Amino acid sequence: MTSNIDLVINFTYVIAAGLFIYGLKLLGHPSSARKGNLVSAVAMLIAIVVTLLDNNIINFQWIAIAMLAGSVVGFFAARLIAMTDMPEMVSLLNGVGGLASVFVAWATIQSGAGLTAFILVVTFLALLIGGVTFSGSIVAWAKLSERITGRAVTFSGQAVVNGIIVLAIIATGYAFVAQPDLALTSTEVLYIALGLSLLFGIMLVLPIGGADMPVVISLLNSYSGLAACAAGFALQNNILIVAGSLVGASGIILTNIMCKAMNRSLSNVLFSGFMAVHKTDMVIEGEVKPLSADDAFYVLEAAQSVVVIPGYGMAVAQAQHVMKELQLQLEENGCEVAYAIHPVAGRMPGHMNVLLAEADVSYEHLFEMDEINKRIENFDVAMVIGANDVVNPAAREMKGSPIYGMPVINADLAKNVFVLKRGMASGFAGIDNPLFFKPNTRMIFGDAKETLGTIVRQFND
Amino acid sequence: MEGIYLLFILLLSIFVGFELIQKVPATLHTPLMSGANAISGITVVGALALAGDETLGEYTMYLGAFAVFLATINVVGGYLVTDRMLAMFKKKK
Numbered sequence: 368m369t370s371n372i373d374l375v376i377n378f379t380y381v382i383a384a385g386l387f388i389y390g391l392k393l394l395g396h397p398s399s400a401r402k403g404n405l406v407s408a409v410a411m412l413i414a415i416v417v418t419l420l421d422n423n424i425i426n427f428q429w430i431a432i433a434m435l436a437g438s439v440v441g442f443f444a445a446r447l448i449a450m451t452d453m454p455e456m457v458s459l460l461n462g463v464g465g466l467a468s469v470f471v472a473w474a475t476i477q478s479g480a481g482l483t484a485f486i487l488v489v490t491f492l493a494l495l496i497g498g499v500t501f502s503g504s505i506v507a508w509a510k511l512s513e514r515i516t517g518r519a520v521t522f523s524g525q526a527v528v529n530g531i532i533v534l535a536i537i538a539t540g541y542a543f544v545a546q547p548d549l550a551l552t553s554t555e556v557l558y559i560a561l562g563l564s565l566l567f568g569i570m571l572v573l574p575i576g577g578a579d580m581p582v583v584i585s586l587l588n589s590y591s592g593l594a595a596c597a598a599g600f601a602l603q604n605n606i607l608i609v610a611g612s613l614v615g616a617s618g619i620i621l622t623n624i625m626c627k628a629m630n631r632s633l634s635n636v637l638f639s640g641f642m643a644v645h646k647t648d649m650v651i652e653g654e655v656k657p658l659s660a661d662d663a664f665y666v667l668e669a670a671q672s673v674v675v676i677p678g679y680g681m682a683v684a685q686a687q688h689v690m691k692e693l694q695l696q697l698e699e700n701g702c703e704v705a706y707a708i709h710p711v712a713g714r715m716p717g718h719m720n721v722l723l724a725e726a727d728v729s730y731e732h733l734f735e736m737d738e739i740n741k742r743i744e745n746f747d748v749a750m751v752i753g754a755n756d757v758v759n760p761a762a763r764e765m766k767g768s769p770i771y772g773m774p775v776i777n778a779d780l781a782k783n784v785f786v787l788k789r790g791m792a793s794g795f796a797g798i799d800n801p802l803f804f805k806p807n808t809r810m811i812f813g814d815a816k817e818t819l820g821t822i823v824r825q826f827n828d
Numbered sequence: 829m830e831g832i833y834l835l836f837i838l839l840l841s842i843f844v845g846f847e848l849i850q851k852v853p854a855t856l857h858t859p860l861m862s863g864a865n866a867i868s869g870i871t872v873v874g875a876l877a878l879a880g881d882e883t884l885g886e887y888t889m890y891l892g893a894f895a896v897f898l899a900t901i902n903v904v905g906g907y908l909v910t911d912r913m914l915a916m917f918k919k920k921k
Contacts (some may be wrong), residue, residue: 387867388844394860395851401914404863408907411870415903418873424880429893433879434872437900444901445908450916453858456909460865464902467871470895471878477891478884485831588861591868600834602874608834609841610870616845617864621857710854717857724916730855731919 372422379417380606386410387610391617397730414606450725451682454584454715458508461587465500468493468594469561475601476557486601487544491560493597495536498564499571500590506572507583511714517577526638529570536563575637578756580714582625582636589618621716628710628736630762630773653804655791658811660821663785667822670747670783672703674739676776677719678712680753680788684815687726690752693819694728696826705746706732707739707776709757736776749781751802752815753788759800784808787815859913866906872899 387410393403424430448456472494476482482490509515539560543553575583592614599607626633667673675694681687694704706728712719720733743749751758758778761768778784779802786803788810802808811818852860878884878892 384841388848390863391845391848392851394856394863395848395853397853397855397914397917398919400856400859400917401911404859404907404910404914407863407867411866411903411907414870414873415876418876419880421877421880423877423883425882426880426889429889430876430879430896433893433896434900437897438904441901441904441906442908444905445912448909450913453862453909453913456905457858457861457865460862460902460906463898463905464865464868464871467869467875467895467898467902470891470898471871471874474875474878474884474888474891474895478878478881478888480884584861588864592864595868595871596838598871598874600831600838602877603830603834604874605834605837607870607874608837610867612838612841613845613848614864614868616842617849617860620846620849621861624854624857708854715858716861717854717859720855721858721913721916724913724918727916727918729919730917733855735854 372420376417376420377605379413380604383410383414383417383606384609386413387613391613450721451685452512453721454580454713454718455508455511457715458504458511458584458587461584461591462501462504462508464591465497465504465587465594468497468591468598469501471598472497472601473557473561475598476553484544488540489597489600491540491543493594493601494557494560495540495564496590496597497594498561499568500587500594502565502568503572503583503590504568504587506569507580507587510572510577511580519576520573525570525574529567532563532567532570536560536567539563571637577714578711579629579636581711581716581718582622582629582633584715585618585621585625586633587618589615589622592616592618625711625716628774630770653801653806655803656809658785658809660811660813660818661825663809663811663818664822664825666783666785667697667702667748668700668826670697670702672705672746673697673748673750674743674746674778674781675704675706676712676749676751676754676758676778677706677708677723678752678754678757679714679718680755681815682713682718682722682753684753686752686787686815686819687722687728689816689819689823691723691726691728692823693826694732696823700826704732705734705739707734707736707743709736709754709776712754712757736774740777743777743780744782746781748783748785749778751778751784751786751788752819755788755800758802760805761799761801765801778802779805779808782807785811787811787813787818789814855917859910859917862906862913863910866903866910869899869902869906872896872903875899 390403390407393399596611762773762775875895
């Protein structure tokens with residue numbers, strides 16, 4: 368009779384896999400995305416429920432406690448998190464997913480049942496990827512929430528240290544699979560492997576600066592899926608493999624999109640922290656022309672079309688709501704308002720879109736970089752709010768610049784450019800921005816939220 | 829053979845994943861990530877079998893139960909936060 372129940376379970380997994388895929392398909396458009404998420408959640412629910420029918424599961428005490436506690440933590444985390452803290456939330460979820468795979472791998476080894484060489488290899492992989500995902504995500508979270516510095520952390524000999532860790536991991540892996548020949552027990556090897564993978568995760572993310580965070584989060588997202596996938600191999604469980612690889616593929620695609628948007632290769636993003644800072648002797652000519660918010664109002668009042676280019680600074684200043692107010696004022700005034708979103712604006716893929724959605728800006732007002740660049744000359748005003756590197760014309764015109772070749776939003780080609788900025792500090796890439804010195808650029812210094820608030824009040828009067 | 833058969837599944841689902849995710853517009857990348865996070869909580873299914881099987885020993889059950897706890901956070905937190913985000917994505921009225 369056991370085989371019958373196994374059949375039911377596995378057949379239900381097939382249905383769940385189908386629903387996961389259908390859910391992801393629905394996620395392809397904003398109008399159906401919410402339904403897609405629901406379909407995916409239903410798939411998860413039936414997969415969990417049918418698993419509980421397994422005849423080998425006898426003791427439900429710990430399961431009930433663990434699921435209840437996990438649900439409570441998950442529920443409150445999802446409810447209480449501020450939308451501006453989304454990158455941190457996603458990082459933490461990545462980390463928790465990785466750690467779950469670590470414990471599945473650990474429990475598999477501990478059970479000691481049916482450990483063939485194949486199972487040992489995949490279990491080791493699950494432990495390794497899970498460990499790297501966990502510690503890497505924690506470092507990424509600490510960087511994003513500014514508990515540690517957001518800048519790249521490097522020290523001399525970092526590459527050598529990393530090399531030694533990789534060699535040690537390979538050696539441990541060998542000992543793990545071929546352990547009967549060695550003096551250490553499998554649990555001892557397991558602890559060492561776990562420690563090494565955690566250390567490696569930290570070393571991997573530490574040298575990566577704040578502006579490259581979208582790449583790192585995508586990559587860790589992918590790892591959390593791959594860890595689940597490896598755990599699926601260890602447990603010979605189809606649904607883990609399917610769902611894990613869907614997540615893995617999604618993370619890899621996002622990583623690739625982010626890298627392309629910065630015109631850098633993945634290895635350049637991961638290891639450029641080790642390289643010497645690029646110095647250019649090129650001099651930017653021109654002068655910075657400040658403008659008061661009151662004067663900006665007169666220009667905006669006369670403008671027929673405005674394009675808004677937000678960056679991480681908008682998230683920091685929480686300026687999205689007041690920007691929406693300004694948008695309404697401008698539209699009432701007969702002005703067209705568009706938002707131009709660079710793929711790596713903010714700290715994670717789609718960060719700006721979520722913030723603007725929170726402020727109730729319709730997604731139909733949001734345009735991708737390529738669409739807006741085609742017609743940027745026609746805009747009377749380009750308002751750059753807390754963005755820097757993604758509008759840096761040096762990427763187009765200064766061959767020696769470290770960001771030369773990166774696709775940017777050509778804000779400088781608009782008739783007038785307003786840059787809302789706290790001060791003259793350079794962006795995360797640490798590069799001067801010639802945009803600030805262009806003849807058609809005016810700098811509006813100060814907190815973006817206050818500046819926009821002043822302009823909105825002028826419109827109201 | 830079991831391993832080969834599992835590799836087949838892996839190969840096919842990676843291709844399906846690539847095809848599907850490529851069509852997701854940039855606007856939805858953040859909900860896509862948090863939704864993917866929730867899906868990676870599928871580890872809970874594997875963890876359940878380890879947490880409830882008394883024949884595997886008490887220690888395994890504790891480790892498994894902790895994995896259930898973590899993966900449930902992923903599932904519940906991931907789906908809820910994704911839903912919260914997607915509810916905000918609106919067309920103009």
